[in-house]
Amino acid sequence: MSKFKLNLRKVVAMITCLVVSAIVFAQTTDVYVGGNNNGKATVWKNGTAEHLADGGEIYSVVVVGEDVYAVGKDAEFVAKVWKNGTVLHTLSGYTYMDIFITSMVVSGDDIYVTTHELTETWQSIGRLWKNGVEQSGYEDATELMSVFVDGDDIYVAGKTLSQAVVWKNASKLYTYVSEVAESFVSVIVAEGDVYYMGGDYGGAGKNTIIKKPSIENTGKDITDLSVNVWKNDEILYVLGSEVYGGDLCFSKGVLYAIGQAPGGGVYQAKIWVDGVGTVLSNAWSGAESIFVFNDDVYVAGFYGSYPELNAAVWKNGDEILIATGGYNMANSVFVTGETVGISNVNNVNLEIYPNPVKDILQIENNKLQINKVEIIDLTGKVIYQFNNMKNQINVSDLSQGIYFVKLETDKGIVTKKFVKN
Numbered sequence: 001m002s003k004f005k006l007n008l009r010k011v012v013a014m015i016t017c018l019v020v021s022a023i024v025f026a027q028t029t030d031v032y033v034g035g036n037n038n039g040k041a042t043v044w045k046n047g048t049a050e051h052l053a054d055g056g057e058i059y060s061v062v063v064v065g066e067d068v069y070a071v072g073k074d075a076e077f078v079a080k081v082w083k084n085g086t087v088l089h090t091l092s093g094y095t096y097m098d099i100f101i102t103s104m105v106v107s108g109d110d111i112y113v114t115t116h117e118l119t120e121t122w123q124s125i126g127r128l129w130k131n132g133v134e135q136s137g138y139e140d141a142t143e144l145m146s147v148f149v150d151g152d153d154i155y156v157a158g159k160t161l162s163q164a165v166v167w168k169n170a171s172k173l174y175t176y177v178s179e180v181a182e183s184f185v186s187v188i189v190a191e192g193d194v195y196y197m198g199g200d201y202g203g204a205g206k207n208t209i210i211k212k213p214s215i216e217n218t219g220k221d222i223t224d225l226s227v228n229v230w231k232n233d234e235i236l237y238v239l240g241s242e243v244y245g246g247d248l249c250f251s252k253g254v255l256y257a258i259g260q261a262p263g264g265g266v267y268q269a270k271i272w273v274d275g276v277g278t279v280l281s282n283a284w285s286g287a288e289s290i291f292v293f294n295d296d297v298y299v300a301g302f303y304g305s306y307p308e309l310n311a312a313v314w315k316n317g318d319e320i321l322i323a324t325g326g327y328n329m330a331n332s333v334f335v336t337g338e339t340v341g342i343s344n345v346n347n348v349n350l351e352i353y354p355n356p357v358k359d360i361l362q363i364e365n366n367k368l369q370i371n372k373v374e375i376i377d378l379t380g381k382v383i384y385q386f387n388n389m390k391n392q393i394n395v396s397d398l399s400q401g402i403y404f405v406k407l408e409t410d411k412g413i414v415t416k417k418f419v420k421n
Contacts, residue, residue, distance in 0.1 A: 029293065029337035033300055033322055034058035034070050035311050036329040041072045044311075044322055052082050060104040060113075060289075060332045071104040071113050081111055081132065089132030091115065103186075107149040114144040114156060126158050137170025143183055146196075150189040157187035157196050164198050174233055186257075190250035195236070197245040197257055199227040229257055229275070237275030244286075251292035252415055254404075258287035258299055269301045269314075273378040274417070276402050280314050280379070287314075293335035295406060295415055297380035300333035317379025352405060356419035359396040361405065372408040376415075377401075395420055 033044040041056040042049050045068075052058065055075025062069045070082045079091035079099045091099070091113065099117045106112075113129040126141030127134050138144060144158035156167040164182040166174040174196070176182055184198035227243040228235045239245070239257065244267070246259040257272040261279075269280040269287035280287060285303030292298070299314040311328035313320045322330050351364040363370070373393065375384040378401070386393070393405065398420045406415045 029335060031298065031313065032061050032063055032068065032334045033311070033313060033330050034061035034072065034332040035300070036327070037311070037323050038326040038328060041074060043068065043070050047322060049323070050085060052085060057329065058331060059101040061334050062104055062106045063334050063336050064106050069104065069106050069111065071101050073099065073101065079115060081113065091129055091132060102144065103146045105147050105149050112147045112149060112154065114147045114158070116143040116158070128156055135170070138167065141165070145183065145185040146187045148188050155187045155189060155194065157184035157198065159183040166194065166196050174230070185245040186248045188248045188250055194232055195248055195250065195255060196230050197227065197248055227259070229255070237272065239272055239277065246287050247290050249290045249292055254417065256290055256292065256297065258290045260286040269299070269303065271299060271379060274402065276378055278317070278378045280317065281319070288330065289332040291333045291335050293337070295413070298333045298335055300330040302329050314379070317377070317381040350407060350409070350414050352416045352418055356421045357395055358421045359394065361393045361395050361418060363391045363393070363407070365391060365409070369410040370407055371410065374406040376404040376406055
């Protein structure tokens with residue numbers, strides 16, 4: 001997604017001071033953000049910054065128990081993995097002009113990282129690392145953009161010189177060929193299905209240099225080029241043309257995608273919920289990472305006017321500033337804390353109808369006590385809230401679109417999706 005962003009990182013001297021705004025998070029929730037705080041590789045916890053290096057940038061942060069893992073670059077552009085602020089692995093190998101870190105997964109005692117590097121001859125090399133050691137099977141990869149671990153299976157998204165690829169255990173599982181610089185930029189597995197993002201436009205995808213595709217002699221107009229979300233081997237959603245894909249997330253039957261899309265004369269941070277898009281910022285902005293926790297949707301990214309960029313997290317569509325006053329980026333968000341209200345969710349037998357609905361949404365609750373009802377839009381923002389509701393909701397005032405009804409019962413919390421006609 002962030003083609004523009006990383007090219008700027010290479011040419012800007014980041015020297016201005018940090019201003020941290022007032023940040024309020026739920027007491028039972030800890031929000032970790034990895035990124036760039038005016039030229040320093042930084043991890044924020046609930047808005048408080050810890051600089052892991054005097055230069056560089058953090059691209060991914062993962063929390064397991066009491067341990068905080070981060071991957072990024074230091075002041076010398078050396079790729080490193082930190083654990084609780086101490087360097088755990090240094091990623092080294094080919095002589096390169098620059099290295100781009102695109103994703104990290106911590107699974108048990110293993111840490112997986114995807115990168116791609118520009119050599120001195122401007123060749124791009126994609127690599128998968130496990131505990132600091134390069135893994136075989138990806139020798140023809142020019143970019144590796146995302147890794148996901150599902151049990152004993154390792155899924156990786158990226159590209160070769162000739163096709164976009166999803167690998168499973170180092171073997172090509174899905175491929176896509178177009179006449180432009182195609183790539184898959186994110187992959188996840190949920191409920192036995194493989195979801196991945198990418199397509200014609202943007203080439204290298206998120207966390208990389210500016211590289212618009214060449215469409216000369218292809219016979220295609222740039223507006224015909226699209227980024228899509230696939231489910232297994234078929235296109236599930238078309239996100240649009242000139243879209244830079246960022247990240248995917250699946251929670252409670254809902255598929256989230258984030259990225260950067262043209263609008264209002266600039267590129268804007270955007271979130272798609274089951275294929276329906278909502279702009280997060282009207283400014284020049286980008287969305288890098290998404291995390292859903294306790295039905296709250298967190299998106300990390302940036303907005304502003306170069307070279308003054310703000311690191312931000314959008315929680316349910318509402319902006320939370322992490323750092324302002326200079327060149328700041330939020331590349332990754334990870335949320336931990338007490339998981340509330342879902343312990344009995346699988347035992348709750350509750351349905352809503354009709355769906356789609358025009359006026360009255362009925363709730364079939366099997367004599368459950370409903371303590372609170374919330375109507376939530378695609379960004380996660382609460383539109384309406386009711387206490388001690390009966391078994392129907394008047395939604396006639398809602399605009400047409402997709403919404404969620406969140407019901408807090410005496411047996412747990414249930415979230416259902418509905419369409420308003």
